[in-house]
Amino acid sequence: MPAPSTGVGAVAIWTSADQPGLGDQLLGRVIQQELLARLPGWRMTLCSPDGWRRPAVADGGLVAEPLRDRSPDELAAAATLTVVCSDDPFTLELATRLDPAHPVVPFGVREVPAVLAARAAFVAEADPAFLLDHVVGLETLPVRVAQLRQLGELPDGDYDVSEFPAGVVFEDRLAILSGARSVTTDDEHVAAACAALGVSCVGPAPRGSVTELRDELDRLAALAEKTLAEQGGDLGTRMAVLAEENHALRLAHWLLRERMLVERQRLVEPLAETWRERDEAVDEAAGLRDRNRELARQNEELAARLAHVESELSAWQGTKLVRWTRPLRDAYGKARG
Known part of the structure; x- marks a missing residue:
């Protein structure tokens, strides 16, 4: 000091x-x-x-x-x-x-x-x-x-x-x-x-x-x-220049604080818009994830149904009726062809 x-x-x-x-x-x-x-x-x-x-x-x-x-x-x-x-x-x-x-x-x-x-x-x-x-x-x-x-x-x-x-x-x-x-x-x-x-x-x-x-x-x-x-101290000899400099410095500091407020506003506005877009993107992504989960569920359901149908078809093809009538069906197919 x-x-x-x-x-x-x-x-x-x-x-x-x-x-x-x-x-x-x-x-x-x-x-x-x-x-x-x-x-x-x-x-x-x-x-x-x-x-x-x-x-x-x-x-x-x-x-x-x-x-x-x-x-x-x-x-x-x-x-x-x-x-x-x-x-x-x-x-x-x-x-x-x-x-x-x-x-x-x-x-x-x-x-x-x-x-x-x-x-x-x-x-x-x-x-x-x-x-x-x-x-x-x-x-x-x-x-x-x-x-x-x-x-x-x-x-x-x-x-x-x-x-x-x-x-x-x-x-x-x-x-x-x-x-x-x-x-x-x-x-x-x-x-x-x-x-x-x-x-x-x-x-x-x-x-x-x-x-x-x-x-x-x-x-x-x-x-x-x-x-x-x-x-x-001589109160009458206070330096006017010092007083002016003091005032100028403090005014500059005050104006700097005001400018910082304006600059922050300029930063906040695009930042707030970016956050809004981010929130919209997050919501959209959440919707897509829900849709993907639904499609995956439907795919699993269709795959299970297909496996069941293939299993029933295989069982049907293995029955005696199908095996014994196959030559007759083949001959009939050739005759029609």
Whole structure:
């Protein structure tokens, strides 16, 4: 993790993005986007215990710095402020070993250890998932639902959700929630996402509200600016070029995700047609196999009847009447000929 540039603040956001849970993927992204809106030009670094060394399918290509590669002193020196939005025991314990002068804010953590709560600048309890619309375009979710149906991940018509299909990215998980009739979960982050999407949910009540979340984010941004000023950072000399580059890179990443959605649609349509043709071919092949079995049965029946007739003919030809009258029949045949 590089050291912060002179005059430019840096926030380290500790997540569990190397895990597949919806909250693992969602919380850090929301906090990052909200802080970027409040602190333009600041560098926001997402981190997780193993980071890019253990990518998860659900992360959608997110690049996170590995926390295990740095000492507590290095981590504290590389950021103006650290936000912890992970329930991972390693991450929570590591946060307690940072320099006591370094501000740490647990955000959306289910159970903050007493040691961490005692040294934290403050504890933010509202669930960041309330503002999920800032990290995914809600207008794209119906398109994703249609694609997931074409891929066989979702049934046609209404459906209920109690668990997610394996191997789908976090945007697809949000799409699955958005199209559900109802959701049953024991994950409060999923419950908060359902509240944000207006979907009926049976599960734990999410903590906080949108208003409380925004207030806590404002407080977090103010703390970051105050800390940078106390550390000698000149807020007036933040580099405009850096801010523009940051914005351009994040916009490019957003557009790339949108393009991936379009490209998947282009892939899904012919793939769905191919699957339809395959299903028709399978049905046709099954019909041909049934017809072949019927023909084989008829052939066996005819063969059995022929064998029976040949057996009766042979028995008839062996009777005394046939043998003794044969010379007479031969003579009669010659006379007629």
